[in-house]
Amino acid sequence: xxxxxxxxxxxxxxxxxxxxxxxxxxxxxxxxxxxxxxxxxxxxxxxxxxxxxxxxxxxxxxxxxxxxxxxxxxxxxxxxxxxxxxxxxxxxxxxxxxxxxxxxxxxxxxxxxxxxxxxxxxxxxxxxxxxxxxxxxxxxxxxxxxxxxxxxxxxxxxxxxxxxxxxxxxxxxxxxxxxxxxxxxxxxxxxxxxxxxxxxxxxxxxxxxxxxxxxxxxxxxxxxxxxxxxxxxxxxxxxxxxxxxxxxxxxxxxxxxxxxxxxxxxxxxxxxxxxxxxxxxxxxxxxxxxxxxxxxxxxxxxxxxx
Ligand SMILES: Nc1ncnc2c1ncn2[C@@H]1O[C@H](COP(=O)(O)OP(=O)(O)OP(=O)(O)O)[C@@H](O)[C@H]1O
Numbered sequence: 001x002x003x004x005x006x007x008x009x010x011x012x013x014x015x016x017x018x019x020x021x022x023x024x025x026x027x028x029x030x031x032x033x034x035x036x037x038x039x040x041x042x043x044x045x046x047x048x049x050x051x052x053x054x055x056x057x058x059x060x061x062x063x064x065x066x067x068x069x070x071x072x073x074x075x076x077x078x079x080x081x082x083x084x085x086x087x088x089x090x091x092x093x094x095x096x097x098x099x100x101x102x103x104x105x106x107x108x109x110x111x112x113x114x115x116x117x118x119x120x121x122x123x124x125x126x127x128x129x130x131x132x133x134x135x136x137x138x139x140x141x142x143x144x145x146x147x148x149x150x151x152x153x154x155x156x157x158x159x160x161x162x163x164x165x166x167x168x169x170x171x172x173x174x175x176x177x178x179x180x181x182x183x184x185x186x187x188x189x190x191x192x193x194x195x196x197x198x199x200x201x202x203x204x205x206x207x208x209x210x211x212x213x214x215x216x217x218x219x220x221x222x223x224x225x226x227x228x229x230x231x232x233x234x235x236x237x238x239x240x241x242x243x244x245x246x247x248x249x250x251x252x253x254x255x256x257x258x259x260x261x262x263x264x265x266x267x268x269x270x271x272x273x274x275x276x277x278x279x280x281x282x283x284x285x286x287x288x289x290x291x292x293x294x295x296x297x298x299x300x301x302x303x304x305x306x
Pocket of ligand 1: 039041043
């Protein structure tokens with residue numbers, strides 16, 4: 001049984017279709033990254049999956065429970081970490097967790113709190129006020145609160161936004177540790193390095209699911225070609241390339257220029273012209289990155305949310 005199996009989900013707010021026939025499945029123990037531009041419907045889809053919103057169309061199950069009729073059961077079995085840090089800043093870490101333990105009616109409270117603190121390396125900070133924690137520790141507290149009731153599925157909505165790279169890495173180590181213990185994780189993120197730490201990713205754009213698969217599959221299926229340019233006055237070369245047939249993206253990376261296109265022949269022709277026109281420019285094949293693919297998706301999608 002898949003932990004998540006949803007088909008044709010649609011959610012409208014007024015005349016805006018925010019989730020547009022989204023189908024998704026996530027196997028047990030899998031870590032799936034949910035990516036897409038701001039306002040593309042990730043949070044709304046997650047809220048449907050955890051039983052907080054009812055879809056206008058579509059069906060499905062989460063942990064085997066029907067998303068329309070079993071939302072209470074789903075809420076009990078799922079850990080949902082929202083985008084915003086939502087704890088009592090004037091309570092300590094321990095007190096916040098005690099409060100959450102009581103909400104879930106976990107007994108004995110002290111035992112659950114102590115083992116969760118231990119599990120996430122928070123014991124030594126138990127008496128620190130939540131409001132005085134750094135971003136990374138706040139995220140760790142939020143994660144502790146949403147795994148304390150031992151959910152089978154974690155739905156994490158941009159859990160590491162604004163957190164430094166070391167704390168993000170530790171957070172992801174923790175996610176992998178939890179997944180290897182059998183927990184399933186769906187996590188939304190805007191960070192490419194985090195996408196690469198997922199078993200699979202799904203990319204949604206303005207409500208529509210555009211791609212799903214491993215990072216390698218998504219990059220391959222996008223069918224893009226990338227070249228790296230080196231040489232003098234790359235700013236002028238970049239300007240000369242913009243808008244030429246075959247050239248979809250031009251981006252400086254340090255002392256090089258990355259040029260990306262979906263029509264290889266046209267891109268090669270454009271680069272051959274520019275090589276002739278600009279003495280000393282050297283063109284070599286490059287690797288298409290996940291970021292290149294997402295930029296391509298974004299430029300091809302219409303923002304209907306404005
Ligand atoms: N309750 C609501 N009423 C009206 N519009 C809403 C509501 N909730 C979300 N929206 C709109 O739906 C669209 C999708 O929002 P959503 O938060 O699901 O996107 P997202 O992909 O999570 O974005 P981000 O990456 O910025 O968090 C946005 O245009 C948002 O303004």
